[in-house]
Amino acid sequence: MQKVIRRTALAKGQAQRKAMIAAKKQRRTDYKEFVKQQQQRESALSQVARKERLNRKDDWLRGPLAAKRDSGAEAGNYGALSPQLLNLPKIPRHLRRKYINVVAGERVCIIRGRNKGNIYEVDSVDAETETVTLRNAIKVDQKVPEWVSKLYGTGRPYYTLDVPIPLDDVRLVVGLVDDTTGITRDVLVRHIDVGPPFLEREVGSTIPKHTRYISGENIEIPWSQPKTVQHKDEEQDTLRMEVDVHSWTPSLLSPPFQSSILDELRNKFSKYRSRHDPEWVKEKLIEDYRQEYLKSRTLLTPAGELQAKRLAEKENARLAKLDSDGNVIMNVETSTFIERFMKQTAEKAKLGTA
Amino acid sequence: MAGMGAMPPLNPCRPLLRSGSAYTLPSRIPCRTLAHSCPQRAQADDGRGENGNSESNASASVLSSLKNFMLGSKTSKPKPKIPRKPSAPPSREGSLSADSIFGDEIPTQSKEPSVIKDPLEERIWDNMQMALDPKPRARLRWQRKMVARTIRKRGRLTRTEEIMRTERESLLRSHFFKTSVKKLVPLARQIAGKHIDEAILQMRFSPKKAAKDVFEHLKHAKNVAIVRHGMGIDNVPGDSDTDANETSIPQTTFKPTTVTLKSGKRKVISNPTAIYVDQAWVNRGPFDLSYNQRARGRIDTIRRPYTGLSVLLKEEKTLIREWEDRDAKALRQRRSQLWTQLPNRKITSQNQYYSW
Numbered sequence: 243m244q245k246v247i248r249r250t251a252l253a254k255g256q257a258q259r260k261a262m263i264a265a266k267k268q269r270r271t272d273y274k275e276f277v278k279q280q281q282q283r284e285s286a287l288s289q290v291a292r293k294e295r296l297n298r299k300d301d302w303l304r305g306p307l308a309a310k311r312d313s314g315a316e317a318g319n320y321g322a323l324s325p326q327l328l329n330l331p332k333i334p335r336h337l338r339r340k341y342i343n344v345v346a347g348e349r350v351c352i353i354r355g356r357n358k359g360n361i362y363e364v365d366s367v368d369a370e371t372e373t374v375t376l377r378n379a380i381k382v383d384q385k386v387p388e389w390v391s392k393l394y395g396t397g398r399p400y401y402t403l404d405v406p407i408p409l410d411d412v413r414l415v416v417g418l419v420d421d422t423t424g425i426t427r428d429v430l431v432r433h434i435d436v437g438p439p440f441l442e443r444e445v446g447s448t449i450p451k452h453t454r455y456i457s458g459e460n461i462e463i464p465w466s467q468p469k470t471v472q473h474k475d476e477e478q479d480t481l482r483m484e485v486d487v488h489s490w491t492p493s494l495l496s497p498p499f500q501s502s503i504l505d506e507l508r509n510k511f512s513k514y515r516s517r518h519d520p521e522w523v524k525e526k527l528i529e530d531y532r533q534e535y536l537k538s539r540t541l542l543t544p545a546g547e548l549q550a551k552r553l554a555e556k557e558n559a560r561l562a563k564l565d566s567d568g569n570v571i572m573n574v575e576t577s578t579f580i581e582r583f584m585k586q587t588a589e590k591a592k593l594g595t596a
Numbered sequence: 597m598a599g600m601g602a603m604p605p606l607n608p609c610r611p612l613l614r615s616g617s618a619y620t621l622p623s624r625i626p627c628r629t630l631a632h633s634c635p636q637r638a639q640a641d642d643g644r645g646e647n648g649n650s651e652s653n654a655s656a657s658v659l660s661s662l663k664n665f666m667l668g669s670k671t672s673k674p675k676p677k678i679p680r681k682p683s684a685p686p687s688r689e690g691s692l693s694a695d696s697i698f699g700d701e702i703p704t705q706s707k708e709p710s711v712i713k714d715p716l717e718e719r720i721w722d723n724m725q726m727a728l729d730p731k732p733r734a735r736l737r738w739q740r741k742m743v744a745r746t747i748r749k750r751g752r753l754t755r756t757e758e759i760m761r762t763e764r765e766s767l768l769r770s771h772f773f774k775t776s777v778k779k780l781v782p783l784a785r786q787i788a789g790k791h792i793d794e795a796i797l798q799m800r801f802s803p804k805k806a807a808k809d810v811f812e813h814l815k816h817a818k819n820v821a822i823v824r825h826g827m828g829i830d831n832v833p834g835d836s837d838t839d840a841n842e843t844s845i846p847q848t849t850f851k852p853t854t855v856t857l858k859s860g861k862r863k864v865i866s867n868p869t870a871i872y873v874d875q876a877w878v879n880r881g882p883f884d885l886s887y888n889q890r891a892r893g894r895i896d897t898i899r900r901p902y903t904g905l906s907v908l909l910k911e912e913k914t915l916i917r918e919w920e921d922r923d924a925k926a927l928r929q930r931r932s933q934l935w936t937q938l939p940n941r942k943i944t945s946q947n948q949y950y951s952w
Contacts, residue, residue: 290730303757304760320719381723
């Protein structure tokens with residue numbers, strides 16, 4: 243049984259180590275991929291800027307003879323960006339910020355770039371790219387292939403969509419009431435602290451669990467509640483109340499159930515298995531005892547038995563000569579001899595000195 | 597339209613007029629506006645064919661260039677042509693689905709004049725700014741600089757700027773063809789200096805493999821030159837104000853001019869807006885690598901080259917101007933070298949004492 247336990251423990255440890263290494267590798271791969279995508283996007287953006295710069299100069303120099311750039315392949319979608327510029331790369335999970343302090347419906351102020359200083363309402367928050375889109379605000383035309391425009395029936399080689407704004411480029415706008423004057427004033431919050439209480443939200447709610455505070459002020463910023471749409475129940479609708487009734491509990495997640503079911507649910511011969519059939523455990527224990535017995539017994543011939551007996555006697559005789567401390571007991575003859583000898587030497591010494 | 601990112605009507609520069617040329621330069625060169633563009637108008641006019649200038653459009657075709665080539669281009673007296681008017685539409689029986697391959701490619705002509713609506717008019721300006729004006733502050737700084745420069749120079753243009761504002765040109769770089777510089781250079785040299793249609797014709801019948809790519813590229817370059825740069829269209833209407841006639845160079849008033857090229861050859865220019873290949877050069881591209889298995893276990897690498905072609909197309913009025921410039925320069929030089937008995941010279945080495 244000990245062998246089985248040790249084997250399982252080893253397999254578990256190995257698997258954990260393997261998983262850890264794989265996860266580390268995956269994180270590294272994700273990060274590299276993210277950086278690559280970011281660089282590609284940056285270089286594509288700089289190409290757009292470069293093209294614009296060259297065109298601008300050319301147009302200035304040519305004046306009335308400036309080229310008609312909205313022609314040829316770009317005739318329909320001139321001034322539209324390629325989709326890769328607008329799809330921001332997904333940030334690897336381990337690099338994402340832990341808490342996002344903006345939810346849809348709140349107001350933010352853009353602090354960088356083209357629309358710096360403008361305040362907009364947040365339409366959606368994307369945690370994977372750490373961006374927000376703003377309602378009725380910044381839009382851009384994106385090139386779409388012909389089949390897509392046919393699919394949607396727009397007939398246009400471009401598609402207008404909201405520009406994703408990085409969370410770093412926006413700042414939350416909070417209405418604060420001045421205690422002395424009682425006037426509400428909009429404030430851009432530079433730093434937000436995250437703290438308790440961490441609350442469970444309703445199922446499907448987009449509000450985070452944490453609570454946010456203005457740094458250094460200890461003023462809580464309440465989450466704006468999403469607008470709830472009131473649906474009217476019709477006759478053919480199934481009511482929420484009926485759906486939510488807890489009518490059945492799956493019993494396979496926890497015993498009691500037949501032990502054979504567990505074998506179907508989990509691999510009976512897994513190397514990580516730690517629970518076993520009691521019969522099998524019993525068998526294993528009996529096997530252990532048996533092994534112990536087999537180890538303990540000796541098989542000897544009569545000559546061997548005699549030799550063993552002699553050896554045992556010899557050993558007993560040797561042990562009989564030892565005292566309780568394990569030292570050999572001196573026999574009388576030897577001790578008297580030593581005594582006599584020491585006496586004689588002492589007498590000789592006396593005579594010599596006298 | 598082109599400089600949408602730039603400030604729309606800001607054109608403080610006024611080109612200087614040169615007199616004595618075979619054609620008159622426009623006294624005022626208008627800026628192109630958003631809703632107005634020459635090529636589209638030209639296309640629309642072409643459909644109507646009632647301007648009396650339909651021959652000028654036809655003159656740029658392959659056939660006419662062939663004819664010119666064979667018969668020595670006697671277009672000094674343009675034949676009066678009766679504009680072809682569309683008769684009754686051909687009667688049709690039965691019907692085919694719209695996407696049937698047996699149907700005619702050309703749809704039935706509508707009687708209304710085909711006015712092409714600019715797709716830009718439907719677009720929203722703000723939604724295009726991320727592409728057309730990616731760095732607004734940098735653009736503004738640059739424009740400020742350029743305006744300041746223009747004011748400082750009091751609107752005077754350099755010779756290069758003047759030429760850029762009055763003569764159309766189109767530079768187009770091809771993708772990389774699967775050929776070598778060594779094989780493409782002769783083709784580039786072959787087409788350089790030729791009329792575009794002539795160059796296309798030559799590439800069409802050239803037995804060289806790379807000529808096929810060059811042929812396609814030239815056709816594309818011609819299209820780009822016509823559509824994007826408004827080249828090859830002789831009667832270009834300007835803005836619809838009073839001096840609209842001055843901005844156009846009607847072919848009927850143009851007298852065929854014989855110019856001497858830089859090579860010494862003579863050339864009769866009957867259409868000042870005919871497109872020719874001014875320069876053609878090759879661009880060395882990347883290489884593919886492949887392997888050549890040799891004896892004794894050795895491997896050689898084979899570099900399989902890619903090469904691109906750039907063509908600079910210009911209108912033949914440029915040839916006239918260059919010829920005039922050369923002529924004037926030569927005259928100047930001759931005049932300066934003219935022997936006179938007692939030329940006016942600066943007195944130098946005047947000294948009180950003799951210095952030898």
